[in-house]
Amino acid sequence: MKLKLFIFLFTFSLIKIFATGQEPDKIIINNKEYDLMNNPLEGYLERHPDDHPVFGPKLPEFQKYKNGERMLSFSTSNDRDYIATFTIENNVLSLIDIKIPDLNSENEDxxxxxxxxxGDRKIxxxxxxILVIPTGKLIEAASFGYSSLHEHYKLITINNDTVVKEKDLNKxxxxxxxxxxxxQYKKTEEYKMELKKYIEVWEYSKKSELSKENTKGMSKKEISTLKKGYEQPPTEDYMNGYFFATGNPDFVIVDY
Known part of the structure; x- marks a missing residue:
């Protein structure tokens, strides 16, 4: 376990340097609001794309962006382009709000x-x-939404919006x-797809970074250093470290 913990903390420190922090969704339990280290709305929006607050057709103010007339300038700290708020009442998980960046605000309100x-439609x-809710003091702040470390957590297992188990855990x-x-996640098809996607992104970055256009004006030493960084593709162990520290495969139900 000591070796695994070392790997976790080492990867954690790398993520703090290279990743971008994300605005979390929120959840209200017993009238208290918490940050949520999951995005339960994502699956719903994949099944109901017309309900997406930015890329769906229901908000006409985004039409000029979708038509390519203007560029969206949302912050990189929110890749989802929204913040959802949920509540748990009578052991049922419900969506109660969606907020998006105000296009007319200069302060990213x-x-x-x-x-x-x-409208009044119940979603x-x-x-x-498994919902992951940090409830204790922040121990290590990381620059990625799922890699900060807290003293205590609350885990809640949900089955079709209904709470079936919950427990408080220490770090x-x-x-x-x-x-x-x-x-268990490593046994899923989703894991295999993420490995493939990671390699595809790495290969695209290599091609882009080493292109004549990008290296134009660089010294031979700078180009040599850049090429050295792309000599070998990332190993599966490296990618596993990245996925472990930054991901949250909430759909994988295990005991806790």
């Missing part, structure tokens, strides 16, 4: 568009997974849970 999108998420218990979940 967020405005609610829930009413515009759904059935059909979400199943060490949470790390052990992460290892168990990741071991």
């Amino acid at each position: 967020y405005i609610s568009v829930f009413q515009k999108l759904f 059935v998420l059909n979400y199943s997974g 060490d218990e949470f790390i052990k849970f992460k290892f168990r979940q990741f071991a």
Whole structure:
């Protein structure tokens, strides 16, 4: 376990340097709001793309962006382009708000568009997974949404929007849970797809970085250093470290 913990903390330190922090979704439990280290709305939006607050057809103010007339200038700290707020009441997970960056704000303020999108319609998420909610003091702040480390966590297992289990864990218990979940995640088709996608992105970056256009004006030493960084593709162990520290395969249900 000491070796695994060392790998975790080493990878964690790398992510702090190279990744971009993300605005978390929110969840309200017993009238208290928490950050949520999951994005339960993503699966719903994949099944119902017309309900997407930015890329769906329901908000006409985004039409000029979708038509290519203007560029979206949302912050890189929110790759989803929205912040969703959920609640758990009577053991049921529900969506209660969606906020997006205000196009008319110079300060990247967020405005609610829930009413515009759904009116009084109740949204059935059909979400199943393990929600991860940091509840304790922040130990290590990382520049990626899922890689900060806290003293305590609350885990909640959801099956089709219904709570079936919940438990409070300390830091060490949470790390052990992460290892168990990741071991099962490696057996999934989603994991294989992520490995393939990572390599494809690496190959595209290599081609782009080493192109004549990009290296124009560089010294021979600079080009040589750049080429050295792309001599070997990333190993599976390296990619596993990255996925472990930055990912959150909430759909993989394991005991905790």
